[in-house]
Amino acid sequence: MALPAPLTGVVPPVCTPLTADREVDVPSLLRLVDHLVAGGVDGLFVLGSTSEVAYLTDRQRLLVTETVAGHVAGRLPVLAGAIDMSTPRVLDHVAAVTAAGADAVVVTAPFYARTHPAEIARHYRLVAARSTVPVIAYDIPVAVHTKLPAPLLLELAADGVLAGLKDSSGDLAGFREVVTGARALPGFSVLTGSELLVDAALALGAHGVVPGLGNVDPHGYVRLHRLFRAGDLAAARAEQERLCTLFGMVTVGDPARMGPGSAALGAFKTALHLRGVIACPVTAAPQIPLTTEETERVAKFLSGAGLL
Amino acid sequence: MALPAPLTGVVPPVCTPLTADREVDVPSLLRLVDHLVAGGVDGLFVLGSTSEVAYLTDRQRLLVTETVAGHVAGRLPVLAGAIDMSTPRVLDHVAAVTAAGADAVVVTAPFYARTHPAEIARHYRLVAARSTVPVIAYDIPVAVHTKLPAPLLLELAADGVLAGLKDSSGDLAGFREVVTGARALPGFSVLTGSELLVDAALALGAHGVVPGLGNVDPHGYVRLHRLFRAGDLAAARAEQERLCTLFGMVTVGDPARMGPGSAALGAFKTALHLRGVIACPVTAAPQIPLTTEETERVAKFLSGAGLL
């Protein structure tokens, strides 16, 4: 299907359920997609950071995209990450996910090699020139160690290179600069990945949100978005604060024993497992799993939010 | 061939010559290998950062490894980078380069996703368990944004997980801790990637060096290593200082127009082109090429070093 221009609403980055031996668990993935669709989301983003894209082999990436795109079958737009270190490698992923049915590709700045704004601009121009679907910029400095500057994004948007932005930078002032600047570019979609600030981002003028926690509670994010669009800001804020409390689950993993990625993805998958959506909470290697005691603390976050 | 234990001497990271349309230039790659072998090097490292591994597609990586391993045909050990974001993706590269003839694999800490020492240890243990060739740790925080701690490296070395270290961290004190600690582990190879401090690293007890500039002047690095081993420290220092001056070529690319990677790799490839080793100085996308005037400045560095 053609990507809506602009894309709006709630577009969760879809977790990738794995089996105990760390293969893609297709039945669980299908149940997760159904869970999200039933929650009322407006699109799906596969192969994002929350999908453990950094840990999936090319074969697994392909399987995920085919599975989700085939199952959704045009009911919702499916965005797919084409996440790799440089233009030539990204182009290979763009070709693969497009062939597998993705309606748009999501692309970060180059990483591993140190980069420069002129090189980032060239990267997006080359990718867009070769992509048959719209290209959305993914600003995630915590992963790629480069911040996409607002003026650069607006220049690429004005030139038709970019169809949108998924901002996971945490820099809401920079995000505002893009939102304000993009008002003159009607089809350009500005989405926030800051799941703790959705009400604030929508108030600035964002089109939508890509919330990792939306895997666990899609209904909550859809409700938050609808309350905001309906003008009930106080209720939207209350819903956001409830979701902020639920997000506390990402802190149960012991930081002396694991990194923040293991803790966050482990909590989301544990919650999906406890809610009966996926069969197994395992994360990809070399991430560290949650303990039984940590799992119980995730359960308490779910109970507290009325989700268990 | 079996990797020497320890591997010693000069093991340059081999540049990847490209054609004007950015395909691997096999004839130039063969000439470059011959140039390095003629220079007297002790091994070759393909698919390292200097090889633009971050920019090469899987198909290109395979072609490079097969080409070099086939051409060398056991005369020298060939190390190959298996550079990717996480354990499952690295394992795919390990399988590919090993099948293509690599005698050892060189592996960084995970990147993109934030990582933790316990996850890094698990990463190397899983890779080593599945690799049929020795695994060498590649410490390059400028690329992966994590420093490999000396105690962790020594633990993995003592457990037989790692066969060596290629240190491009710039932290010579941490490097010394590994060199000193590894004296009890006779086969473990400690190599520096700090091409400006080879004399100092050898004086601490390093086994060898992996110098990017060694593409341009392999004879210089081989001479430096031999002078040091012969005990002529003053002459080794003088040779090192000559090479430091030559290294100044990496500063000719205008930092207002390109990143440090474009400047360094552009200078090395321009120098190889000017010396008649490779057919074309082009670097992979989205890197920025040197201008004619910058190329002339590279030529002056070569003339000054008696290499043109």
Add this chain to the structure above:
Amino acid sequence: MALPAPLTGVVPPVCTPLTADREVDVPSLLRLVDHLVAGGVDGLFVLGSTSEVAYLTDRQRLLVTETVAGHVAGRLPVLAGAIDMSTPRVLDHVAAVTAAGADAVVVTAPFYARTHPAEIARHYRLVAARSTVPVIAYDIPVAVHTKLPAPLLLELAADGVLAGLKDSSGDLAGFREVVTGARALPGFSVLTGSELLVDAALALGAHGVVPGLGNVDPHGYVRLHRLFRAGDLAAARAEQERLCTLFGMVTVGDPARMGPGSAALGAFKTALHLRGVIACPVTAAPQIPLTTEETERVAKFLSGAGLL
């Protein structure tokens, strides 16, 4: 006067006008205070980052505090920065500014020496134990290279160590955690220093704002605050966006020639000079002054905002 608990509204960090030979320009400082009071602000913050506190000698810091506190004479609360590297040095500043009439002190985490959360907690506890006026935490990682964690701030607030927070971290999600957690602590004041996100911060529940740009346009920030409190969110957002455009003046200083501090403080002081508030736009050494052409561009920002 006693600090309001909580302190609310607009509390600009007061620029420190200097003479051409870089002494405190007392007449200009008095005019600036009158300009801010006439703008309707709710308090004044002297010796903050925007006040060039890092550049003022102890003698100058004392003169500024005495001048402003004496002139205000209890009409508004006067907060003073006690900005230095460690507890003993901060305590000297606390004693000095309190004697000079400050109603509260504003204190960062230790800097220069690397610090630890346990040391930061100890720092604030020791400062509060010796201060006769309320202590407000100043979270400014760009200057001190440490982020104050929300749980630590809430613990210190609950223990009565801290009376408030001035957040210049740019991390609105962390700020929200403090705002939400501090609802149970009625006197605690949560102020944002993010002058581009005041509407968003107030919507989360912030008590007020400390805007550097408020020197140039105090009426604008007071209007923004009042519109928000009156519930006219659309008008508040429009006012905020007008101020965001005005803030663009901080980009006129050429980044090839000066740092971002020289550019921002130079623009604010140039604007105050052009508006006739201060006699001289000079900044303290070793900052770089704006050129005539850059000054003209600041003037255009003022004209565009109807301030010239």
Add this chain to the structure above:
Amino acid sequence: MALPAPLTGVVPPVCTPLTADREVDVPSLLRLVDHLVAGGVDGLFVLGSTSEVAYLTDRQRLLVTETVAGHVAGRLPVLAGAIDMSTPRVLDHVAAVTAAGADAVVVTAPFYARTHPAEIARHYRLVAARSTVPVIAYDIPVAVHTKLPAPLLLELAADGVLAGLKDSSGDLAGFREVVTGARALPGFSVLTGSELLVDAALALGAHGVVPGLGNVDPHGYVRLHRLFRAGDLAAARAEQERLCTLFGMVTVGDPARMGPGSAALGAFKTALHLRGVIACPVTAAPQIPLTTEETERVAKFLSGAGLL
């Protein structure tokens, strides 16, 4: 006395002994100076990072400088840190320590406010223009978050602004660039602060070393320097490796409970206390003290080195 040009040899940064109530312990400071002089050092550096300069009040800084300069009475050169955030504040310290008898001042790049190379150059030029004693640049990015570029240092050295460099950056390649470039500037002194790489730094051409661990074992560093100058490189390396092992004491402080500064300075002062040089191992607030068990581990390091 006039500073030797170049200053060479071992110039320890002198710890500042404190009493239990955290005042300067003058008798202990005098004993420490005698201990260092008896060890054969070539100069003394007061008010450096190892001296806890960041924690000392102006009154304490003055007392330290007067005490040491008065006691040394011209037998050795006394360097004093003038460590503060900006030019005007540094100039106040320069005047104070010079009046107290310092033979040279040691000055970092500006900190707290973000800075630019042009501002750093201006800073040193203004300080030197007003100082009556030689100015030595102090490159310590871990504290000031800026690296002094080698070309800038060489430019300032050539212009007579700087008399030397104390390099605590850990970047030995950059240090080498200064050492090599300064050969044309005969009086300029290049000193390393990397106490674990003294043999390597001297081999590159450094004039001397400023080792924090030299408080604990001045004889060791003097021996290392003399062995190197006598051409016995193997014995110099063995002495350096012994000192590296002794340096392990900085790791006994639990990183879950304190920062690296508390751990390192706590270990040095504990060692000086155990060796009977100073009366009390206390460090300045808000640093965290070592426990009894950690103190015992410091003692083991001393015993292992034959120093107890």
